[in-house]
Amino acid sequence: MRKILLSLTLVVASLLTYAQSVSGTVTDDAGEGLPGATVLVKGTQNGTITDVDGKFTLNVKEGTPLVVSFIGFESVEATASSNMEVTLNPGTSILAEVVITSNVIDVVKERETPVAVSSISPAEISLKVGNQEFPEVMNRTPGVYATKNGGGYGDSRLSLRGFDQSNTSFLINGQPVNDMENGWVYWSNWQGLTDVASGIQIQRGLGASRLAVPSVGGTVSIFTKAAELAKGGKVSQSVGNDNYVKTTASYSSGRSETGWASSFLLSRWSGDGYVDATMGEGWTYFGAVGYAPEGSDHAFNLSFLGAGQWHHQRDVWVSIRDYQNFGDDKKDGIDRKWNTNGGTLNGEEFNMRRNFYNKPLATVNWDWKINDNLSLATSLYGSAGRGGGTGPRGNNFRNSDINIYPFRTDLTGHYIEGGNTGSRKADGTIDFDNVVEVNRSTTTPYDGEISGYNGQLIGSNGFNDENVNRAVLIRRASMNSHNWVGGISTLDYNSGNFRYSLGVDLRKYTGYHYRVVNNLMGLDGYYSTGNQNSAGQIIETTIEASPFNNTGLDGPKINYYNIGYVNWQGLNGLVEYSSDQITGVLQGGISNQGFQREDQFAQVGNPLSKQKNLTGGYLKGGANYNLNSTSNVFFNAGYISRQPLFDAVFPGFANDVNPDLQNEIIKSVEVGYGYLGRYLTVNVNAYNTSWGNRFIEQTVPIGPGVNGTAQFKDVDVLHQGIELEATYRPIDNLKLRGMVSAGNWRYTKDFDATIFDENNSPSGTAFIYAKDAKVGDAAQFTSFISADYRFNIVSVDLSYRHVDGLYADYNIADSEFLSPDNNGALKLPSYGLVDLGVTARFEMFGTNGTFRANVNNLFDTVYIAESNTNIHNGSEDAVGETWNGIDVANSVWFGFGRTWNATLSFNF
Secondary structure (H helix, E strand, O other), X not given: OHHHHHHHHHHHHHHHHHHOOEEEEEEEOOOOEOOOOEEEEOOOOOEEEOOOOOEEEEOOOOOOEEEEEOOOEOOEEEEOOOOEEEEEOEOOOOOOOOOOOOOOOOOOOOOOXXXXXXXXXXXXXXXXXXXXXXXXXHHHOOOEEEEOOOOXXXXXXXXXXXXXXHHOEEEXXXXXXXXXXXXXXXXXXXXXXXXXXXXXXXXXXOOOOOOOOOOOOEEEEEEEOOOOOOOEEEEEEEEEOOOEEEEEEEEEOOOOOOOEEEEEEEEEEEEOOOOOOOOEEEEEEEEEEEEOOOOOOEEEEEEEEEEEEEEXXXXXXXXHHHHHHOOOOOEOOEOOOOOOOEEEEOOEEEEOOXXXXXXXXXXXXXXXXOOOOEEEEEEEEEEEEEEEEEEEEOOHHHOOOOOOOOOOOOHHHHHHHOOOOOOEOOOOOEEHHHHHHHHHHOOOOOOOOOOOOOOOOEEEOOOOOOOOEOOOOEEEEEEEEEEEEEEEEEEEEEEOOEEEEEEEEEEEEEEEEEEEEEEOOOOOXXXXXXXXXXXXXXXXXXXXXXXXXXXXXXXXXXXXXXXXXXXXXXXXXEEEEEOOOEEEEEEEEEEEEEEEEEEOOOOOXXXXXXXXXXXXXXXXXXXXXXXXXXXXXXXXXXEEEEOOOHHHHOHHHOOOOOOOOOOEEEEEEEEEEEEEOOOEEEEEEEEEEEEEEEEEEEEEEEXXXXXXXXXXXXXXXXXXXXXXXXXXXXXXXXXXXXXEEEEEEEEOOOEEEEEEOOOOOEEEEEEEOOOOOEOOOOEEEEEEEEEEEEEOOEEEEEEEEEEEEEEOOOOOOOHHHHOOOOOOOOEOOOEXXXXXXXEEEEEEOOEEEEEEEEEEOOOOOOOEEEEOOOOOOOOOOOOOOEEOOEEOOOEEEEOOOOEEEEEEEEEO
8 A cells, every 4th residue: 555655646746747847949049949058947056958959848837937048149038938939149148157157257248348259159169170170160260270280189279360379368267278488378288178168259359358368369268168057968979080089978967956066078089190190099088066055155166177198290391392202192293191200110100209298177166146246256276287299319310221300401302312211111201110220230338437237228319439329319208297276366346337356366387398218219228418417327217108107207307407487476457337338348457477497407507597577467448339239339459568478588598587578568459340130140340459579589590500599579560450250041040151351460670680609699690671571370361151051950061261361481580581672471372171061960769869970171172271481482492393383392281181070979
């Protein structure tokens, strides 16, 4: 009887629960269902997410107030009812709490924040990236130019409005990730962002961030997942060209009655690489735990993100004629996959250039709603990056049997014309087994004074006494590890139409730079004379080129060992006025950077530099005016005084502080117009950014086989441009998108440089005629158009991107600019690429599934993505033959040919 009563009770409870549930559909303004939209009970953390068709069911009573949100759309409030329909309008909404829990993040709001911005949704990231590099998903936005660089996994780079990555701010959940010494961002450290990113905002120009960050070109703000509130999981399997395989699994516990929620993700990828000899593999790991008790004024979120990886590289620039003369996978006479570094060892792929890194990032966020008007948001973070890159070491050029690396020429000149075959095979690839054999057969057993090594085979890079052989080749590893901790805290006060903010930004960074031995290539030890504090030592300890093993920080080192210390203290403030029609904002910040350099090897008598403190700051503001319900105009202007980078403080790898330090000055002004209609959205803006007082240090030849350093100061450039972005929905199920970006980026004056020799002593000056020379390495004109059409459960998207105004990257100390009548920067051929994608959403065994296939560069177009040389036709360095109008002596990266990827995923 008790069992019967219990069964009846459960049935009745189930019926009551069913009776108190509501269901509905969330769509965009074109009527297309939005999968993954969040539906929450207002004022609580109880809710769910929509399925692949935008449908949901929620156990609440009719009449309950709900909040519905989705990345890239304005959130709306709705009342729960049976078979309800909720339509979201396009816009840049404040990110829902299901995605981000910290208010330290500065998010641009449509028709409010006076900043030019483009947003990329998580669906677009997960569907369209595939096996492409993470920055490439941003190529469809104005002002962005992203390339694969050498073509290894994670070796891509991005520029914004013509400014490279060291002059564009990158934030992950509001935290700065640009290297604190050189300002760079290494995307191989962030491979896992494609798995955990829940949205991207490309804030062009001054941006909305309150931090004093290097936002000369703009701010790329990346948002990752937090502890999700809905219970469920996802598994996906991806495959692609060149044996690319990726497996991902994630799970979220959902929010418990006590306010706890957790999410976890684990992913592994591997592949041979499109470019020859660029295989790699890596792991992505992510975890988040959130705690937000119902009715509490406090919310906490702990997250942990990392992406350990290794991959072979193609970092030696390849001339056009090398692509023609080597390799066998040619189109238009070019083998785009050719890699001068590639070869085999023990029957397996081997490359002297191998990158490996692991950079876990841990973050604790605390949001405190003190009262209805006052709130405090705090984020504490820490990172311990470990890894580096391998490369050749030893005077291999002294032995003709292993002389495999060209010196100041390409492989054609070295191998074909010069006859320096070394250990290269007939096809130009390297026989590293022969390198090992030659190392051993040409080295005489050691008979020196260092005990314990008699009879062993010892090599070196320069020392050649006591039977030490310098005419050898080993693989060293150059390490760039760091420890980084920081904290951001922002106090916001709202009073009527005004918002006031006061924030602090604290960072402490220690960078470790050294070399260790990775592979002795058949030898027993390496004789190092790099430490000037010792007479020399023999090193037999090697480290493994892996992101998860010992990286040699506490072991013996060769060649160099120095440590960079950077401390940062920042204070910022904001005043904002906002009404239905007008928003005005004024922001200011001041920061102090403390620089110090320690050298364990090269600075005898001066191992630790003095600390140099430099103050910088910014002032920026703007206003947005809504002309009516569809149109708005905005403007912004700003002044930034930015501290120089670490190498400018300590030029020439020395511990002496540069006596001529000066802050870089950035001035920017921008105006824009926006139209937000039911079927058409348009955003257009024009900008003018001047960047002066720049310090540039570059290596230049000063004699046969001798390099010096040229130090430029007071370098000025001007970046101007117009950008347009539009979306149009002419009929149901069809969405058209387009953008046009036209820039005029150039140097504004001539200037002189002081040249220092290898002993850091002045050895001359040079006058550089750079006025009106175009800024290189980024396309000054880009356009993009795409069409997305949905056939029931299948969607098809086709896009075309055109690139023009692309100039070679070049050294402004090139002989080209020593005369007033020079040819300036080399303009590269324009190109256009077509991409195709197909998405199918379906239900199988009660589980929502998605299949996505991408074909990039559909028509297999052959094009130059970037050039590292500036050789004009008919110049002294030209060889007289051209490809598509460009002299074949130029060293370039060709873009990838046709590639593909496919992903099958299930949500449960």
